[in-house]
Amino acid sequence: MRPNRPVVLDSFRKPAFLKRMRDAKPNKEKSPKKPAAAERPAGVRRPDAARIPGASVHGSLASEIGLRIVRGDYPPGTILPNEAKWSETFSVSRSAVREAIKMLMAKSLLASRPKIGSWVEPKERWNLLDRDVLAWYATSPDREVFLKTVQEFRHIIEPEATAFAAMRRTGEQMAEISQACREMGAATSLQERTRADTRFHLAILRASGNDLLVPLGVLIESAFDHLFAYTTRAVDDLNHAQKLHEAIEKNIRLQRPDAARAAVRKLLANTDHVIKSR
């Protein structure tokens, strides 16, 4: 009764022969992690896995599995343990596992087929610019390299974005930028300052008038998180940086694209220097 199966034009990406690592535990040995949990008292649930209290089960699961993948426990091409296995490992229902896996599939970390299982997609498919993936990615290799990569990316993006902002910002967008800049100067704690700093750069991205630049804000947030956590800054450093920010604000306000671009380049060079002398 079903109509003829239409021919799929696009050539199917066959999973080919994927490495079998089905029951292989992740590289690190975690044997003593589940001590005498067998026959745990009834009523006590979920003895394993970091259960963050405020978070949902599937959310935590997705983080756990996602982190493992990005960290390299399951290299691309590897077939993951099946859903039942995860379910057992973490003492959660299969539904929760499936929802977690669906989230990772949405980020292109995984793909799956019936009878095959779920496998790790090649790294170039990963959506590294996703907020979560980026966070996982940021924790795994040495932060040094990560920060360098992000910073390099900022060099590519931000000068041009700022130039566009100088050309196209609306009054409202300008107000956001100016306010963030002012709040940076008025901040009394480094944390407060960093927050304002982040808002400043994000506001510029939004003002650039190119929708596709906005999602790159996660990179800036990530960079600042790490900068905040791993660098301490002297007072005159901060004063100098503040002046650089104000120069950017001014040039956007006066709608001078080239000057704005140059000002951002200066700021980034300054940031580079701070990182290097970390």
Next chain:
Amino acid sequence: MRPNRPVVLDSFRKPAFLKRMRDAKPNKEKSPKKPAAAERPAGVRRPDAARIPGASVHGSLASEIGLRIVRGDYPPGTILPNEAKWSETFSVSRSAVREAIKMLMAKSLLASRPKIGSWVEPKERWNLLDRDVLAWYATSPDREVFLKTVQEFRHIIEPEATAFAAMRRTGEQMAEISQACREMGAATSLQERTRADTRFHLAILRASGNDLLVPLGVLIESAFDHLFAYTTRAVDDLNHAQKLHEAIEKNIRLQRPDAARAAVRKLLANTDHVIKSR
């Protein structure tokens, strides 16, 4: 017996008061879509919703809902119909709905809380650089604007990425680039040519040595999809473009960053021109 609930430090993002559109149908009226489906004969399932044969139910659902959101049927802040409603609307189980919603949550299109429901996140949170979101986004506004935005983005990214590639490409990466370039020249159909073209640009991104540039390949793919679909190109156009590509390939091969960057700028200018005279 549960330990005291730890204080959540990070200030909670309260959903505040979200617009209530729970039972509001999407803007477009679709009333006569479900004709006399009441009491459908047993065994016949899923009369509603585009059921793409090869795709999974949750996948199709995610596409359908995601498209509606990106298209603007449910503006940011809107609370979506609840899971039971979707389940009924599309005649699928709640599990399928939930998995679809989880996928959209992973792309930051949605967020949800018990008792509240799922609401559309503010647009600046959307992960527009996600392959699916981008595809949905590409269909909704007039393509003109979309293509312009993507093209502008390419102007920001590709020259710098190519310069980096010229500095850091490995031999293997160079081989990929060269091969794609050759295949472009040898292509016998426009489709084949476009595929090789895409591969060429993606290979350059990979060769840039910056992991964060790689996911931007989806933009290039998207741009080429649309260029392929909406422009026809004359033969000497193609010859000219081929020479521009070969210039890029050569400069990467000879490791001349500045020349490579300039060559890419030329190619992009040419593409701009093709688009304008579309």
Next chain:
DNA sequence: GAACGCAATATTGTCTGACAATACACGTCA
């Protein structure tokens, strides 16, 4: 002995039904 076809099988996909956790909404009471 090799090639082909077919069935067994393992895994994801989907459905159903139930209960828990939660936070808004309302009515009650001081």
Next chain:
DNA sequence: TGACGTGTATTGTCAGACAATATTGCGTTC
């Protein structure tokens, strides 16, 4: 009028079952 407790709607989680599917290995045939 305001504070407080209760009702209730919605997502979150669980459990168990069956369907769909593609690989794997076996058997059959040439």
